[in-house]
Amino acid sequence: MSQLTEKAVRVFACCGKAPKGVDYLDSDELARVAALLNDDGLLVEGGAESLRLLLIEHYERRKATVAELEPPIVGTGVDHPFVESEVDDEPTSIEDEEE
Amino acid sequence: MGKQYTLGCLSLFDGSGDPTHISGSSISIDSGIEVSGNDSGSFYEEFQSVIRFDPTVNVTSKCVRELLSWVGLNGQCVGTGFDITKMDVITRRIADCQNPLDGTPHIRDRFENGLLTLGSLGVDRQGDASLTMVLDAITDGSNSPIARTDGVALPTPVVAQRFAMGLPAFGGVTFPDTENWSLEFGLTKTEKSPGLGSIYTDSIGVLTVRPTLTIRNRDISKLTNALLEAVASSATHLNTKLQLIARKNAAAYEDFGDPVHVGITIAGLLTPQNILNAASNQRSTNELRISASTDVSGNAPILFDLNSTYDTTPP
Numbered sequence: 219m220s221q222l223t224e225k226a227v228r229v230f231a232c233c234g235k236a237p238k239g240v241d242y243l244d245s246d247e248l249a250r251v252a253a254l255l256n257d258d259g260l261l262v263e264g265g266a267e268s269l270r271l272l273l274i275e276h277y278e279r280r281k282a283t284v285a286e287l288e289p290p291i292v293g294t295g296v297d298h299p300f301v302e303s304e305v306d307d308e309p310t311s312i313e314d315e316e317e
Numbered sequence: 318m319g320k321q322y323t324l325g326c327l328s329l330f331d332g333s334g335d336p337t338h339i340s341g342s343s344i345s346i347d348s349g350i351e352v353s354g355n356d357s358g359s360f361y362e363e364f365q366s367v368i369r370f371d372p373t374v375n376v377t378s379k380c381v382r383e384l385l386s387w388v389g390l391n392g393q394c395v396g397t398g399f400d401i402t403k404m405d406v407i408t409r410r411i412a413d414c415q416n417p418l419d420g421t422p423h424i425r426d427r428f429e430n431g432l433l434t435l436g437s438l439g440v441d442r443q444g445d446a447s448l449t450m451v452l453d454a455i456t457d458g459s460n461s462p463i464a465r466t467d468g469v470a471l472p473t474p475v476v477a478q479r480f481a482m483g484l485p486a487f488g489g490v491t492f493p494d495t496e497n498w499s500l501e502f503g504l505t506k507t508e509k510s511p512g513l514g515s516i517y518t519d520s521i522g523v524l525t526v527r528p529t530l531t532i533r534n535r536d537i538s539k540l541t542n543a544l545l546e547a548v549a550s551s552a553t554h555l556n557t558k559l560q561l562i563a564r565k566n567a568a569a570y571e572d573f574g575d576p577v578h579v580g581i582t583i584a585g586l587l588t589p590q591n592i593l594n595a596a597s598n599q600r601s602t603n604e605l606r607i608s609a610s611t612d613v614s615g616n617a618p619i620l621f622d623l624n625s626t627y628d629t630t631p632p
Contacts, residue, residue, distance in 0.1 A: 231620045235390075236393055236400065
């Protein structure tokens with residue numbers, strides 16, 4: 219485990235979060251999270267709120283990725299036969315009526 | 318002869334959909350079904366409707382380190398886009414002499430949405446540490462919170478861990494004569510109610526986290542007159558530590574210097590709860606309690622270090 223990851227895991231613990239979430243941080247997020255740890259192994263001032271804001275961005279990105287991986291499902295209903303509207307059957311002009 | 322089953326394992330799926338299979342001591346799935354009648358005043362009930370289906374899964378396991386790597390103090394959401402995407406409970410069919418097993422005779426109960434929260438963590442002096450947790454399953458908006466498949470294979474490998482009590486320190490003082498300790502995580506959650514037009518709970522969240530640690534101790538002299546006069550003492554992450562030592566298969570313990578043990582620090586208020594519990598010809602004990610709280614920097618009241626070495630001189 220790298221030093222950055224160790225620090226990020228500790229920051230997660232300080233914020234009541236399981237370390238598993240650190241696995242999904244990209245390198246930039248990892249560095250930003252690790253920077254929230256003081257030398258005494260506890261959070262810097264405002265660290266909890268900074269992590270909260272960072273994770274909001276993170277999960278929005280993850281959700282967008284999931285949405286890309288799972289394209290919207292279309293055409294799941296029963297195929298209905300095409301039904302011509304009554305309007306189309308009606309004569310379109312006086313001349314048609316006469317015919 | 319009918320079919321019979323026993324506990325298989327618990328499977329947690331990570332954000333990439335990869336499962337980890339974890340052994341459990343016991344698992345109970347309660348349906349949370351609520352049925353109500355029409356209050357007609359008749360002698361016999363005339364009308365029964367299911368108004369709620371709200372499954373919860375109660376898990377007890379010795380795999381403390383593994384489970385705490387998935388579920389933090391604040392709980393963990395389960396669902397698409399979260400760090401746990403789903404949870405399975407595997408029930409193993411028992412072979413009997415009349416009905417030989419085929420390849421996939423076991424049962425899987427799958428939960429794709431919900432909230433996992435910690436219940437309690439405790440250990441006795443000679444026993445193994447045990448962790449309880451709860452999954453409150455919810456609907457994805459239309460489907461049942463639980464889906465059962467009869468006919469699955471047993472997953473492998475299954476993580477199995479055991480931890481023994483290590484030397485704890487409370488308020489800067491080591492307590493080598495601790496008999497047992499129990500950490501109640503004390504989470505409260507939002508009231509669960511079905512979505513409109515549905516019998517399934519559609520939402521769940523954590524309201525508060527109020528952990529308390531209870532320590533039963535043999536050395537009653539540790540409760541000093543100074544502490545009794547002061548009534549309480551401060552516990553911080555720097556002076557209060559619990560430790561769990563990883564047991565090793567085919568040996569006693571994992572090497573104390575390996576980062577495979579569990580360290581837990583607590584901040585809060587240390588108070589004597591039971592000053593003396595004594596009976597003739599029996600060992601006396603007393604009981605201390607730490608009501609955990611956050612500190613000025615907003616650190617969680619309980620901090621887990623899951624890659625800890627074992628410290629013989631805590632804190």
